[in-house]
Amino acid sequence: MLNAGDIARLADVGRAAVSNWRRRYDDFPQPVGGTAASPLFSLPEVEDWLRRNGKSYEMSLGDRVWQRLRAAGDDLRLGDLVGCAGAFLLYLRREPDGWKAVARSPEPAKRLHQAAATATADLPVPVDWGLIDARLYRLVADLAAENGPLAAFELLLERYVEAHSRQLSVTRAGIAEQVARLARLEAGTTGDTGTVFDPACGVGGGLLLPFAGAGVLGQESGETAALLTAVRLLLRDARAKVVAGDSLRLDGFPDLRADIVVCDPPFNERAWGYEELTGDPRWEYGLPPRGESELAWVQHCLAHARPGGLVAILMPAAAASRRPGKRIRGNLLRAGALRAVVTLSAGGPDLWLLRRPEAGERPPSLVLMMDATDSLSTVEAAWRAFKADPESEPPGTAQAVRIIDLLDDEVDLSPARHRPHRREEDPALGFVAVEDRFRAVVAALPGALPGIAPLAEARDLPSTTVGELVRAGLVTIQQGPPRMPAGTGDLPVLTAADLATGGGPSGRTSHDQGHVVLAAGDVVATNTTAETAARTVAEGGAVLGPQLHLYRVDRERMDPDFLAGYLRYAGTSGAARAYSGASRVDARRVRIPRLSLSEQQVYGRAFRELLALEDRLRETTALGETLIRLGFDGLVGGHLRPNG
Numbered sequence: 121m122l123n124a125g126d127i128a129r130l131a132d133v134g135r136a137a138v139s140n141w142r143r144r145y146d147d148f149p150q151p152v153g154g155t156a157a158s159p160l161f162s163l164p165e166v167e168d169w170l171r172r173n174g175k176s177y178e179m180s181l182g183d184r185v186w187q188r189l190r191a192a193g194d195d196l197r198l199g200d201l202v203g204c205a206g207a208f209l210l211y212l213r214r215e216p217d218g219w220k221a222v223a224r225s226p227e228p229a230k231r232l233h234q235a236a237a238t239a240t241a242d243l244p245v246p247v248d249w250g251l252i253d254a255r256l257y258r259l260v261a262d263l264a265a266e267n268g269p270l271a272a273f274e275l276l277l278e279r280y281v282e283a284h285s286r287q288l289s290v291t292r293a294g295i296a297e298q299v300a301r302l303a304r305l306e307a308g309t310t311g312d313t314g315t316v317f318d319p320a321c322g323v324g325g326g327l328l329l330p331f332a333g334a335g336v337l338g339q340e341s342g343e344t345a346a347l348l349t350a351v352r353l354l355l356r357d358a359r360a361k362v363v364a365g366d367s368l369r370l371d372g373f374p375d376l377r378a379d380i381v382v383c384d385p386p387f388n389e390r391a392w393g394y395e396e397l398t399g400d401p402r403w404e405y406g407l408p409p410r411g412e413s414e415l416a417w418v419q420h421c422l423a424h425a426r427p428g429g430l431v432a433i434l435m436p437a438a439a440a441s442r443r444p445g446k447r448i449r450g451n452l453l454r455a456g457a458l459r460a461v462v463t464l465s466a467g468g469p470d471l472w473l474l475r476r477p478e479a480g481e482r483p484p485s486l487v488l489m490m491d492a493t494d495s496l497s498t499v500e501a502a503w504r505a506f507k508a509d510p511e512s513e514p515p516g517t518a519q520a521v522r523i524i525d526l527l528d529d530e531v532d533l534s535p536a537r538h539r540p541h542r543r544e545e546d547p548a549l550g551f552v553a554v555e556d557r558f559r560a561v562v563a564a565l566p567g568a569l570p571g572i573a574p575l576a577e578a579r580d581l582p583s584t585t586v587g588e589l590v591r592a593g594l595v596t597i598q599q600g601p602p603r604m605p606a607g608t609g610d611l612p613v614l615t616a617a618d619l620a621t622g623g624g625p626s627g628r629t630s631h632d633q634g635h636v637v638l639a640a641g642d643v644v645a646t647n648t649t650a651e652t653a654a655r656t657v658a659e660g661g662a663v664l665g666p667q668l669h670l671y672r673v674d675r676e677r678m679d680p681d682f683l684a685g686y687l688r689y690a691g692t693s694g695a696a697r698a699y700s701g702a703s704r705v706d707a708r709r710v711r712i713p714r715l716s717l718s719e720q721q722v723y724g725r726a727f728r729e730l731l732a733l734e735d736r737l738r739e740t741t742a743l744g745e746t747l748i749r750l751g752f753d754g755l756v757g758g759h760l761r762p763n764g
Contacts, residue, residue, distance in 0.1 A: 121152060121153055121154075121160040121161060121162060121163065121190065121191075122160065122161045122162075122163055122166055122187075123154065123158060123159070123160055123161075123282075123283065124138045124139070124158075124159070125282055126183070126186075126187075127161065127166055129180075129183060130166070130167075130170075130177050130178075130179055130183060131170060131175055131176070131177045132176075132177070132178070132585075132709070132711055133711075134689070134690075140578065145169075145173070147169065147172075148169060149161050149162060149165035149166055149169055152165075158286075163187060181259070181262060181263050181266055182263055182267070182272070182275045182276075184259065185205075185256070185259045185260055185263050185272075185276070186275070186276060186279045188255075188256050188259060189201050189202065189205060189252075189256065189276065190279075190283075192251065192252060192253070192256060193251065195283070195284075197251070198280060198283065198284070199280060199284075199323075199344035199345070199348065200248065200251060200344055201251055201252065202276050202277060202280045202348065203247065203344055203347040203348050203351065204247055204248060204249065204251045204252050205252065205256075205260050205273070205276055206273045206276065206277070206347070206348060206351035206352070206355075207236065207240050207243060207247045207249075207347070207351060208236060208249075208252070208257060208260055208261075209260065209264055209269040209270075209272055209273045209351070209355065210239070210240050210243075210269065210351055210354055210355055211235070211236040211239045211240055212261060212264050212269050213264075213269040213270075213355060214239050214240075215235070215239050218235050218239070219232075219261055222235055223258070223261075228254055229254050232249065232254075232257065233249040233250070236249060237249065242350075242354070242361070243347060243350050243351070243354075244343070244346040244347060244350050244362045244363050244364045245343045245346060245347050245364050247347070260272065263275075269355055270355045270356065273351060273352065273355055274352075277323075277324060277348060277352065280323075280348075281323065281324070288322075288323050289322065289384075289386075290322065290323060290324060290326055291322065291326035291327055291384045291434070292326075293326065294496060295434070295464060295469075295471075295496070296326045296327050296329065296330060297330055297667075298464075298471075298496050298499060298500070299327060299330075299382055299432045299434075299471065300327075300330035300331060300382075301500055302432060302471075302473065302499065302500060302503055303316075303380045303382060303430050303432050304380075305500065305503060305504060305507070314334055314335070314378075314379035314380060315334065315335045315336075315337065315376075315378040315379050315380070316328060316331040316334050316335070316336045316337070316378060316379065316380045316381075316382065317336075317337045317338070317373065317376060317378035317380070317381050317382075317424055318336075318337075318338045318339075318381070318382050318383055318384075319338075319339050319367040319373075319381070319383055319385075319417070319420060319421065319424065320339070320340065320341075320367060320383050320384065320385045320386065320417065321338035321339065321340045321345075321346075321349045321362065322340060322345060322349070322384065323345045323348055323349065324348055324349055324352050325338050325349035325352060325353055325362070326384070327382040327383070327384055328349070328353060328358075328360075328382070329352070329353070329356075331380070331382075332353060332356045332357075332358040332360075333358070334358075334359070335359045335360075336353060336358055336359065336360045336361075337360070337361050337362070337373060337376065337378065338350075338353075338360070338361075338362040338363075339362065339363050339364075339365060339367045339371075339372045339373065340362070340364060341364070341365065341366045341367070342364070343364040346362050346363065346364035347364075349362050350362035366393070367420060368392055368393050368397065368416060368417075368420060369393045369396065369397070371420075373424065376424050377424065377425065377426040377427075377429070378424055378425055378426065378429060379425075379426060379429050379430075380425075380429065380430050380431075380432070381421040381422075381424050381425045381429065381430070381431045381432070381433075382431075382432050382433070383417060383421050383431070383432075383433040383434070384433075384434045384469075385413070385414060385417035385433065385434070386413070387413075387414060387436045388411075388413070388436070389413040390410060390411060390413070392413040392416055393416075394408070394410045397416075401423075402419050402420055402423040403416075403419055404419060404422070404423070405419055405422075405448045405451040405452050405455065405457070406447050406448040406451055408445075408448065409444040409445060411442075411444060412439070412442065412444055412445045412448075414435050414436060414439045415439065415445050415448050415449075417433065418431070418433055418435075418448075418452070418472065418474065419448075421433055421474070422457060422474060422476050425474075425475075425476040426476065427476055427477070427478040427479065428475065428476065428478050429475070429476050430473065430474070430475055431472075431473070431474040431475070431476070432471060432472075432473055432474075433471075433472050433474070434464075434469040434470070434471055434472075435468070435469060435470045435471075435472050436468050436469060436470070437463065437467060437468035437469070437470055437534065438468075439470070440461060440470060440532065440533035440534045440535075441530065441532045441533065441534050443530070446529075446530060446531040447531075449531045449533055450526075450527055450531045452474070453487065453523045453526055453527060453531070454483065454523070454527070455477055455483060456475075456477050456481075456482075456483030456484045457474050457475060457476065457477055458472065458473075458474050458487060458533075459473045459474060459475050459484070459487060459488065460472070460473040460487065460488035460489070460490070460503065460506070461473075461487070461488070461489055461490075461533045461534075461535055462488075462489075462490045462491075462492055462499055462535065463490070463491045463492060463493055463534075463535045463536065464492055464493070464496065465493055466493050470535070471499075473488075473503070483523075484510065484523070485510075485522060485523055485524070486506075486510045486511070486520045486521065486522060486523065487520070487521055487523055487526070487533075488502065488503065488506045488510075488514065488518055488519070488520055488521075489518065489519045489520075489521050489533070489535040489538040490502055490514075490516070490517055490518040490519070490535055491517045491535045491536060491539065492517070494517070494742060495617055495621070496617070497615060497616075497617035497626070498515070498516045498517070498518075501515055501516070502514045502515055502516055502518035505518075506518065506520060517539065519535075519538050519539065521538050539749070539753075548754060548759045548760055550750055551747070551750040551751060551754050551759075551760060554743060554746050554747050554750055555747055557743055558740070558743040558744060558747050561736065561739055561740050561743060562740060564736065565733075565736060565737075565740065568729070568732055568733045568736050569729075569733065570726050570729035570730050570733060571725075571726065571729065572726055581713035581714070581715070582713065582714045583711040583712060583713050583714060584711070584712055584714055585708060585709060585710065585711055585712065586671075586683075586687075586707050586708050586709070586710045586712060587708035587709065589678070589712065590708065593674065594673060594674045594677050594678050595671050595672070595673050595674070595678065595683070596671075596672045597669060597670065597671055597672075597707070597708075598636045598664065598669070598670040598672070599636075599664075599668075599669055599670075600636060600664040600665050600666050600667060600668040600669070600670075601634070601664075601665075601666055610628070610630075611628065611629050611630060611631055611635070611662075611663055612624075612625035612626075612627065612628065612661065612662040612663070613625055613626075613627030613628060613629050613662060613663050613664075613665045614627070614638060614644060614657075614662045614663070614664060614665050614668065615627045615665040615666075615668075616646050616653070616665065616666070616667050616668060618665075619644055619645075619646060619653040619654075619655055619668065620646075620652075620653040621735070621738065622655065622731070622735045622738075625662040627665055629663065635663040635664070636663060636664035636670055637660070637661070637662075637663055637664075638657050638660050638661065638662050638663065638664060638670065639657070639660040639672070640657060640658060640659055640660045641656060641657065641672075641673075641675060641680050642656070642657045642660070642670050642671070642672050642680070643655070643656050643657075643670070643671040643672075643673065643680045643683050643684045643687065644656075644657055644664065644668055644669070644670055644671075645668070645669050645671065645684070645687045645688070645707065646667060646668060646669075652688065653688065654684045654685075654687035654688040655684055655731065656680045656681050656684050656728075669707060671683060671684075671687070671707075676717075677717060678717070678720065679717060679720035679721045679723075679724040680724070681721075681723075681724030681725065681727050681728050682712075682715075682720035682721070682723050682724040682727065683712065684724075684727060685723065685724065685726075685727030685730075686710055686711075686712050686713075687707060687710060688727070688731075690707065690709075690710040
């Protein structure tokens with residue numbers, strides 16, 4: 121059975137096109153399962169409808185494997201099936217010639233089970249190799265031969281998470297990378313040394329992936345999730361060990377003291393073990409209240425950090441202020457264990473950075489508070505400045521707050537309550553200046569509307585793919601580095617955050633022969649779905665930052681803004697989306713209409729106007745939020761008064 125996303129991939133269109141077909145065509149197949157919000161359709165019926173209506177389609181090998189895998193059992197066993205296929209892919213990676221010998225043997229199924237079980241003995245749970253038949257194993261092997269075992273597993277994991285998106289929670293890739301950068305900065309490690317532990321690693325171990333070069337350890341309560349995480353890490357050749365079991369009740373690493381502990385725990389769990397764990401020695405800062413399971417996870421993580429080791433844990437926003445947890449929050453502050461609280465997005469989650477105190481050291485007097493909802497890229501600079509000199513004024517929306525001022529009757533750690541008030545700014549004048557700018561931006565919005573007109577009927581244009589354009593010589597692609605250490609050099613770096621906001625290069629690095637230098641007219645796009653963006657570079661000279669791709673077009677045959685528009689759409693619509701936990705965009709699959717250069721330029725101009733409108737709306741929103749904040753601050757603080 122297919123969902124709407126599967127149909128979109130089958131026909132190589134966006135989800136919006138599938139929704140349009142369902143509305144416009146009375147003979148479009150009716151759902152045969154699923155729910156009203158997420159219906160499922162019959163594959164033969166969909167294929168028949170596509171043929172009858174002249175819609176070109178091609179089922180890739182990956183989609184064939186996924187459909188066969190999904191048909192091998194019900195949805196309740198789907199995770200086990202994906203885990204079994206993943207374990208087989210791990211076997212193929214470790215013993216690529218073993219499978220060929222097994223496939224030629226008189227009893228291939230029996231031999232496969234024995235050989236694969238031996239080669240994957242380090243997986244956290246036994247694999248039921250009989251879940252998949254020999255024909256499907258061969259298809260999985262063909263997929264691995266075509267894409268590699270790791271890419272094959274990422275594809276299957278992506279489909280699994282998509283199919284169960286309402287039941288599964290996956291840490292956003294952008295947040296995982298941000299946590300990793302902060303953790304490395306605090307722990308003084310590049311990720312190639314030390315031990316990293318995640319006691320609630322979830323499906324896929326998103327927080328552990330950036331540390332795949334280190335020794336990584338993980339635990340997850342569900343056996344299926346633990347298996348999927350282990351396979352994902354081991355396919356990257358990580359020195360990884362993952363165990364299955366409830367971390368709070370059945371600690372799989374009781375003697376572990378890791379250099380870095382990362383965690384995205386389950387929120388709002390009341391059945392976390394309050395009764396049986398009342399006297400547990402991990403509650404060094406106080407017994408977590410029954411309704412504060414997150415504070416149990418905080419202390420569990422601290423108990424597994426070495427003295428001086430870092431804990432980076434994602435917390436619900438309410439955990440910073442709920443009254444039952446104030447005693448523990450106060451004790452964390454008094455001991456100097458809590459070092460920073462950062463709001464990552466509106467309504468949460470917050471990132472708590474903690475450090476296990478060393479014996480005899482003097483507790484710090486300040487803690488960093490920061491609201492990074494506007495841009496995650498500002499967090500690292502604020503954390504670096506706070507570490508270097510806690511007494512200095514950190515940049516942006518960060519504020520170093522005296523711990524003694526927080527130890528009141530509430531012990532409220534919400535960053536929104538501790539916004540910085542710059543001494544050099546007059547609150548009243550600041551409000552007036554922002555108000556004037558807001559009025560000017562709002563007045564200019566009508567003139568920013570793009571020149572786009574509706575068609576009486578949607579048209580299907582002949583198309584090609586970016587991959588075909590590369591083979592034809594119209595486009596060349598270069599990729600930015602997986603990571604780039606923050607530097608103080610004089611070479612500007614275009615970052616993913618710069619691309620998303622339309623700003624100039626904000627990063628800095630030193631000169632290196634391996635850098636990809638940008639030229640005017642290059643198209644730059646994100647290769648992750650965390651911050652989907654694609655733009656044409658106006659000025660050259662900067663270098664390509666991490667998580668970015670460069671597309672250099674033949675200007676005699678292709679308009680760069682035309683290409684950028686379709687790359688942007690593919691990222692936001694999911695047409696070229698990969699797994700959200702380690703999300704990647706396969707831009708070579710993006711379909712591009714076959715148009716003349718003059719027609720491309722017309723489309724390119726419209727795409728530019730849409731991006732300009734988006735930038736103005738972003739500026740308007742930011743100014744409006746600032747105006748509201750300054751208004752409240754001024755009225756309450758006595759710097760402003762109501763008119764009349």
